Amino acid sequence: MTQDLTRLSLNQETIKQWSLPELAEGCVKAGVPGVGLWRAPVQEYGVEAAARLIRDAGLAVTSLCRGGFFTAIDPDERAAALADNRAAVDEAATLGTDTLILVSGGLPPGSRDLFAARERIADALAELAPYAAERGVRLAIEPLHPMYASDRCVVSTLAQALDLAERFPADQVGVVVDTYHLWWDDTVADQIARAGAGGRIASFQLADWITPLPEGVLLGRGQLGDGAVDFRWFRERVDATGFDGPIEVEIFNPALWARDGAEVLAEVADRYRTLVL
Amino acid sequence: MTQDLTRLSLNQETIKQWSLPELAEGCVKAGVPGVGLWRAPVQEYGVEAAARLIRDAGLAVTSLCRGGFFTAIDPDERAAALADNRAAVDEAATLGTDTLILVSGGLPPGSRDLFAARERIADALAELAPYAAERGVRLAIEPLHPMYASDRCVVSTLAQALDLAERFPADQVGVVVDTYHLWWDDTVADQIARAGAGGRIASFQLADWITPLPEGVLLGRGQLGDGAVDFRWFRERVDATGFDGPIEVEIFNPALWARDGAEVLAEVADRYRTLVL
Known part of the structure; x- marks a missing residue:
């Protein structure tokens, strides 16, 4: 029954009403073998303690969110961003994940x-990528939807992310394929093929696109199947490149946070089985 | 003083608190020689009467918004959409504009x-373009920002708009270059050059990108200069193709609608002079 969930990972923000122990227990009970973590809740719990908790539960940490915000002009701000990113790399290494997801920064x-x-993002990657590689962590550039271009991420397409990543070795800098973004x-199939051929797919994340978008457009992601995304189309194209890594569900939606976490996870697993596989 | 406004056009939605007579009078007083109109207020006023009003004021109608919504699958809905678009073409011809702007439709x-x-958009264009051409009206495909892809327009980039337009003669189907969208x-400079070389630029529209976006993301456009858009960069690239047509300011923002219309128009003209020219 859970065999078909072998690649499923639950990003903790999807069920943010869960504490880290609840997350670990909930995923084990549901047969979900991986989790994606965020820095703030991990820091609050303690990085070492979180690493032990997840490891002892037999779960894999498929990614850590997030580094990035590399676009400041001010030298002090840039130095601070790089220092914070080195700390994020250290945390990823402690958690035992090889993937640090980057939201690169806006204007x-x-x-x-x-x-x-x-x-300036490329400059920051040049400084950070060797540091991360020494610690077994790959930087994963996430292209964010163009509606975030001014305030969160000037990298808006998979092509742009690859243009940046390809300046560096594939084992140091990869990209995130996130259906929501x-x-x-219409060029994404070609760009997925390009990413796969270059060994650049560091993370594959799922959320659905629903409207109307809420104010600020941050917390309007949809449960799989509730919106416009053809998940099987995406999964088949990612898999066709030879990618066989985790498939991480990352949904930011207050309606999911208001529900029982185990019920949400069961729904995620059900949608995953019927719409993604 | 007004000489430098010779290409400026005010889309009426920018100052929607104005009636059509107020719009005509306001533009004449401000030395703004063109207006972009919308079907609903024109129909309410009467199409013939609106045409006479604007003509008698000595103003040009630079575009009519909007036709489109071509993506229905149901045959009756498709027939109704085409009939409505033929009516829009007729209204454009009556108003004396050669440009009918299309919002092509979502999923x-x-x-x-x-x-x-x-x-299905291409199929509809094939039916509609000859009808429009016979009446001196060119269809202008507007790529809308990707945040509208599911519910308003599956044409999200200038490249996609050109891929569609180029299936038809350039004097029948063009594209809209709108800074907001x-x-x-990062490919837009190349696509502007492509559009210009093919004689496809039917309309050039300006609005600024500001955040946070409001719920529904329809009414969050910014006054020129308030946001992330480099207008001179755009205008220079559009002009470099040989385009010398109207530059239409189309901003949907309730904060502008709450102000005195003449004051808003003076501000638009001032921003246009300092940031666009």
């Missing part, structure tokens, strides 16, 4: 130069 | 097939 206040912002793009 | 309920939806795209 600094007053700037309108997307091209320069993307170059990429579903609308 | 029909239950569908997740973006590719098929885009093909396209500013984030």
Whole structure:
């Protein structure tokens, strides 16, 4: 019954009403073998303690969210961002995950130069990637939906993420394929093939696209099947490249947070079986 | 003083608190020579009467918004959409504008097939373009920001719009270059050049990108200069193709609607002079 869940990972933000122990217990009970973690709740619990908790439960940590925010111009801000990213790498290594997901950063206040912002991301990656590689962690550039381009991430398409990643060795810098951010793009099949051929797919994440979008557009992701995304189409294209890694469900939606966590996870697993596999 | 406004057009939704007579009078007073109109307020006023009003004021109608919504699967819905679009063409011709702007339509309920939806748009264009051409009206495909892909327009990039438009003669089907929808795209310079070289730029529209986005993300456009868009960068690239047509300001923002219309228009003209020209 749980055999078909072997690649499923639950990103903890999907059921953020759960504490870390509840997350570990809930995933074990549901037969979900992986979890994606976020820095803030892990730090609050204690990084070492969280690592032990998840490991003792027999779960894999498939990713840590998140590093990034590399686009500041001010030298002090840049130095602080790099220091914080090194700490994120250390935390990923302690947690035993090889994947640190990056939200690269938006336009600094007053700037309108997307091209320069993307170059500052490349500069930061050049500093950070060797540090991460020494600790067994790969940086995963996540292209975010273009509606986040000004305030969160100037990397909006898989092609842009690959243009950045390919400046570095494939084992140091990869990309995230997240259906929520990429579903609308008619070039995404070609870019998934490009990412796979280059060994660049570091993470494959799922959420559905639903409307109307809420104010601020951060917490409007849909449960699998509730929206516009053709998940099987995506999964088949990712798998066709030879990728056989985790498939992580990451949904930010207050309606899911208001429900019983075990019920939400059962629904996720059910949707995963019928819509993704 | 007004000489530098010779290409400026005010889309009426920018100052929707104005009636059509107020719009005509306000633009004449401000030395703004063109207006972009919307079907609903024009129909309410009477199409013939609106045409006479704007013509008698010595103003040009630079575009009519909007036709489109071509993606229905149901044959009756498709027939109704085409009939409504023929009416929109007739209204454009009566108003004396050669440009009918199209919002092509989102995914029909239950569908997740973006590719098929885009093909249905092409089918509709094939039926509508000759009808429009006979009446001196060119169809202008507007790529809308990807955040509208599911519910308003599956054409999300200038490249997609051109892929559709180029199936038809350039004098029958063009594209809209709107900064609000396209500013984030790192391929847009190349696509503007492609559009210009093919004689496909039917309309050039301006609005700024500001955050946070409001619920529903329809009414969150910014006054020129308030956000992330580099307008001069866009205008120079559009002009470099040889385009010398109207530059239409189309901002949907309740904060502008709550102010005195003449004051808003003066601000638009000022921002246009300093940030666009």
